[in-house]
Amino acid sequence: MAVEAANIKLDIMSRFKDVNIAVVGDYYLDEFIHGYADKFSPEAPVARVVIDEKRHNPGCAGNTACNITALGGKAYAVGIIGQDSNGQILKMLLKEAGVNTDALLEEPSRLTGTYSRLLVAGKHSIKQQVVRFDVENKEAVPAELQKRLLKKLDALMPRIQAIIVADYDEAQGTCLVTKSLLKSIAAIAKKHSKLLVGYSRENIADFKGFSLLIPNDHEAGAATRIKVTSNKSAERAAAKLMKMTHADKVIITRAEQGMTLLEKNRAAHIPSFAREVVEVSGAGDTATSAITLALSLGSTLSDSAILGSLAAAVSIAKQGTATASPQEIRGFAGKLFREPAQPENGGNDKSKIRTPDELSAIVADLKKSGRRVVFANGCFDPLHVGHINLLLKAKEIGGVLIVAINSDYSVKVNKGYNRPFLNQEKRAELLSALEAVDYVTIFPELTPIKLLSRLKPDILVKGDNYTPDEVVGKEIVEKNGGKIAILPVLKSIPSEAALESVATIYRRHEAGPDEQ
Template sequence: MTKLNVDKTKKILNDFENKTILVVGDFYLDEYIETTSDQFSPEAPVPRAIVKSKIHVPGAAGNVACVLKELGATVKTVGVIGADNNGDILKSDLDSRGIDTQGLILDKERLTGTFSRILLLFGGNISQHVIRFDHENDSPLSQSTRKQVISNFREQVKSCDAIFMADYDETGGTGLINDELMEEIIDLAKSNNVLTVGISRLNIKKFKDFDLIITNEKETEIATNIKITDDETLLKAVENLKTNLKSKVVLASLGKKGAIVMDESLTFQLPSFAKKVVDVCGAGDTMSSAFALSKLSNATHSEALEIGSFAASVAVQKEGTATVSRSELLSAIKNEYESINKLVTPVQLSSLVKGFKKQGKKVVLTNGYFDFIHAGIIQFLQEAKKQGDILIVALNSDESTRSNKGTDRPLLNQGDRAKIMSAFSFVDYVVIFEELTPIKLIQTLHPDVLVKGGTHSKEEIVGKDLFEDMSSKALPLMGPSTESMIDFIKNSKKSLHEK
């Protein structure tokens, strides 16, 4: 993991608004029908569902357009929808978001493809996806409509930075994308130096000569006939796809396993950044869009992969087909890396402390197990921060904690404890030490102030006499001590089991 530079990331994200993307593909309407049920139908032994609401959002290529727009890009569209009520809903929604729909054709001979999801609502905002109904066209586009599509494409492609070909045809030839349109797109893109991006659920192996191919694990297996079972078969499949399609870059999303990107010389793989998964619908489109925009904004492939992965991690925390804003994306990146950047090694910290002292800043060090956080601990750390400019929290490692406190401690492992400490704005750095006491760390860092809390007196502070120019302070811990609270919980649990 490259640890994105937040300042550079801001610059990359801000540049999204200078990009114009043409989305060409199959525009669908996603419909969410929310129902409740507390009895069976009198006609058959099936639940009787009462429709409470219907929610409509653009789906398939429509979702790609919405994601790109929400990320700040100017978005144009080329596609075919039905001249029907669902087509009106879809076009109206795209228009309301500021997406250019002049290239969308309303065809009276076709219906607007619609994915209808039936959701059963329970208490506490919990819902169950019961079934999905798909409304699809059963015949190919007419020749006259195809001619109009190509005409619209030639008009809309002017002044675009990228063409996003989004193929969602799952019925075998009734969608927008065919060989003639792809040849037209590749020819015009090359002559105008426009980036070409291709995504397809079933037909990605037809997308030859595209600059960027975006797939998922299943789509990669289908296109290459290679079953992905481990890292070796994954690399083999992605490389096979890249070679056969003559593409410059292949990005493959791997669900909860993360994502991989392969270019002409390097391969990067990242784990998923998702902390909570509510709905994966549309997450792949979000990753694809953020990756493509990042590449257009001079991000490296590894940086674009991280930005795309973070975008997907935000999308899966939302219900339904959802978009992600630049502010949400930047916040997710900052939250992840600010915490990571606070956790440092003793050697790194020693160098940092020397720099702070040269700047005239006062460095405060406190140490402890910090495996049970309560209001008193938070107040203590806030007071410790007030003793200087930089607050360093030194954590006993798991092994050190067990040696000092017994085999039933720590309550949280050192990684989790470090994350919690890093999350506090008043904590500047976190370091983990393996020894029984922080003596060695104090000697290495030579802080200006040593601080302890709780029941410790100033005379009991470990390391207080190491340096003449170092002060030590014992700050009161408000409320019960950590040890007394842990003992209380243990005794309460024991009493509960004895009843």
């Protein structure tokens, strides 16, 4: 079903500076070794690679911590690194990014986990990764060391709003996060009433009692044994994972398919906003950081996920393990979404197309005179025979028929960045041309909830492809004495693919021969 949330407000990012988050997990160093192969080695039948550059970034939990600071929040690193050269590089990079490292323990018996990637170019070929070298520990973290770490975490509770647990165990139990550690962290979060967010490459089913779990589709599928290939299968996997772990909320990230959200048995889907993909590594860290920051400030799950999706779209357009800043997200969103605008009425009181403010006054007068107000809403992108048939039936109920349409921004968020097929002005004009329709308005939010609260219609109309409980705004309408009317819809109406083809032809016609 469609996302139920208010129009996303990027202004929330200006308040990220007030949020402090502890990031518990595996702190790795990402190393990128760049070179070129010019000839074979004289020692063996292998290529000789000349190293011309080395780059380092904090990886795994370190990347999550850096994403928090890049977004304007304050991050506290809680983990274990070795007393080695890679550990010193990692700690220096974290400090340079503004991450507090007071709870990052340096242990002589441990190695600093490191992913070293060798990227090689030939004389006539582009640079590509040819091998990855990993530095990892051979033994599990001693219980005494975990206790020291938990004591550090507990001491941070008075100053933080949330905890993120980042588990990157690929070494079969030799990394930091264990079942016993997770249980202790959950107890600390519960004791201090802190938001607790977790993600894991292989062990997400062990994260019991968390506020929010954010696995990707592969991780969720492995944990639940449900192959995530569609919205429905993603919803089933999220529901099963929620039942297995007793999590309050679940978000499954699905790459180009966006995200699936589940909260209180209500599912929603957020599209991917990615326009250019250069490097996907670390995109989940970026999304998790933005989502946790927004949730810490009271944002809804869907609004937080939209912000996370926008942040991830910014980060994957960069090379290497990257972050996203509020300025970059605003710039990206500004290009992606055209600012919602209401059509001009030209002072004509007889115009059917009205702003929500104008319509609110009109409805108040209608109700004073005892008129019934019937309300229908949708994207109507593009308007087709199924829509028209439904509106004709709505008019037959009797009363003044108001049709509210999603703005271009709202359609884009709900349907994907390549929508709408027709802009909001065209959609409003087409609907206003129907004799059955008395008024048309455009709402910028993702759902009509705010508009329904203002207008308080007597009847809210939906097609029978919905059940009454699935109708967004049902509670608001009924609370104000209104009713839900489920009307039959025409079957075999054009599919999305067919509609897109028609809309493409329409757009070409509108552009004219010189612009095609």
